[in-house]
Amino acid sequence: MLKYLIIINLFLSHCYANDDYFLTLRNDNVNLRLGPSFDYPIKIIYKKKYLPVLIKEKSENFRKILDHEQNSGWIHISQLSKKKAVLTLDDIILFRSSTVYSKPIAKIKRGRLLLISKCKKEWCKIKTEDYSGWIKREKIWGKF
Numbered sequence: 001m002l003k004y005l006i007i008i009n010l011f012l013s014h015c016y017a018n019d020d021y022f023l024t025l026r027n028d029n030v031n032l033r034l035g036p037s038f039d040y041p042i043k044i045i046y047k048k049k050y051l052p053v054l055i056k057e058k059s060e061n062f063r064k065i066l067d068h069e070q071n072s073g074w075i076h077i078s079q080l081s082k083k084k085a086v087l088t089l090d091d092i093i094l095f096r097s098s099t100v101y102s103k104p105i106a107k108i109k110r111g112r113l114l115l116i117s118k119c120k121k122e123w124c125k126i127k128t129e130d131y132s133g134w135i136k137r138e139k140i141w142g143k144f
Helices: 002-015
Strands: 021-025 030-033 042-046 052-059 062-066 072-076 085-088 092-095 104-108 113-119 123-127 132-136 140-142
Touching: 052 072, 052 085, 104 132
Parallel strands: none
Antiparallel strands: 021 052, 030 042, 030 072, 052 062, 062 072, 085 113, 085 140, 092 104, 092 132, 113 123, 123 132
16 A cells, blocks of 8 residues: 555656756847747747746747746747856845855846856856856846
8 A cells, every 4th residue: 555655646746846947048039939839929039148038838849938027938949048047136246256255246236147157055156248256046037
């Protein structure tokens, strides 16, 4: 009996697992469509390369995404990249190393797109056009 309960539990946990993950936009001009085909009309045209999007569903060569403004729709997989990036949700401080006791390098404004080099438990190493350093994960949206 216990064996059957374990098998049912494993099956149900796999069926209801949250398989959402982040990707980024590959190009400066990406179409978000109402459905998973080129036959569906364009809902939004994104103009920002490396913008992080949350992948919610799959349908053949299209992925249903959710962006930072809660817009949802379908994007062809050729327009998506595995490059890691985040958006800042608030003004944050960029530090020289992964501790609040290290030297602050810069203040990064809300809405800034940052490319990620690597992440630790609570910190991510990022690059901007002018700076490189560490930020806390708590006020960012994207791959972490």
